Amino acid sequence: IGETGLDYFRTGESARIYQRESFRAHIALAKELNLPLQIHDRDAHSDVVEILLKDGAPERTVFHSYSGGKDLAQVLKENGWYASFSGTISYKGNEDLQESARIIGKDHITVETDAPYLTPMPYRGRPNAPYMVPYTLESLATALDCSLLEVAKSTLKTTKEIYGF
Template identity: 55%
Template sequence: MAGSRERDRSWPPDPEPLPHPIVDGHTHLDSPAPGARGFDGVGEPPTVAEQIARAAALGVTRIVQVGCDLPAARWTDRLVREQPAVLGAVAIHPNEAPLHAGVQEVAPDGLPPARDPRHDVGLDEAIAEVAALARGNDRIRAIGETGLDHFRGGDRARRVQRDAFRAHVAMAKELGLALQIHDRDAHADVLAVLERDGAPERTVFHCFSGDAEMAAVCAAHGWYLSFAGTVTFSGASALRAALHVVPLGQVLLETDAPYLTPHPYRGRPNAPYLVAATARAVATELDLDLGDLCRVVWETSEQVYGPW
């Protein structure tokens, strides 16, 4: 269209280096940003090694890689054996669980969805493989992301999600691992499952999306809230209010890369190095010294995931 501008898909510039190391508590290194080129603006998206090096140069020296479908979980299992800066989390994502169970929504055009061979594995078998990966690799330290996603799917899909979520909660408790929760438009139902089944000792709400009231409930249970680039968005006043409710020792930071790039780079590619920008925004919001914030998040990350 005449006069239209092409969307900027360049990588955001480096934030200032952090005064103390910090952890990106949730990222997807297996999923490069769609359409992104290399860090130099040409070629293929950056390699995992390039992403880790760029993050480390800014003080983001530790990363939790999350594999939440079977190929990504297997990839995560291999990666964390090779990269000392990276620990792993594995699960069947709530939007993947119904597909493994044969519950698929009809596309808007009325046609059945395209077959994906990765979903030929039944849900019970897929969850069993996740458990086997976690049991067989001491560098996988969390089960996640698991939870509920009411943004997509009807009643049948939601029932499958709930059953899968409960299975992952039980798995985390059996294996003594942390739990990373995906909660999209499902706050009350997620809390109900945790209240009913009992949450693992170390439970993390990945990319926390609730308000101050929900944050207070989570804090009272001793759960951890992980804030992503969304906390910097102009319309996220409820998230910023939640930050003020949670004890600092229950706050974690993450990118959820390649998604949720912090302001003012929203819509551009995201990678672990940009958790430094979110950390700076959170420190400003809480009127904290940036180094103090980074130190506490570092210590809390080790409490949740153990030493790297």
């Protein structure tokens, strides 16, 4: 189910109320149907976590295009939730994302493009596309201090576990 979640960027309180109601309904549906929950979380980390903990997150909960810091990474690790990293992990100044990946651990990490946005270095500023995933994997391998092949195999295995294929 998803993308679903909370996006508080340029969002007033009345819209936030509707978002929270919809998010709760999607959580319930994912649990009822035993489907993974793909979370969109923009400027709403604490509310997303609060709702997931209160309502009970589905077993396979994935934070799409992970943008949280080390504290959120610890929450994901403690709850067995997953993080999907985009090209932003390759950007200079995103050491928090790299540390978050180390906290979460490679067995709970996937990769994505979030195309056409969030293109990895060295192509930042251009439209993103699936053929650029190896650059994201390369940055993830560096952050996790493992080989590109190891992180590629790990993210493939994790993706299969989450989505059942």
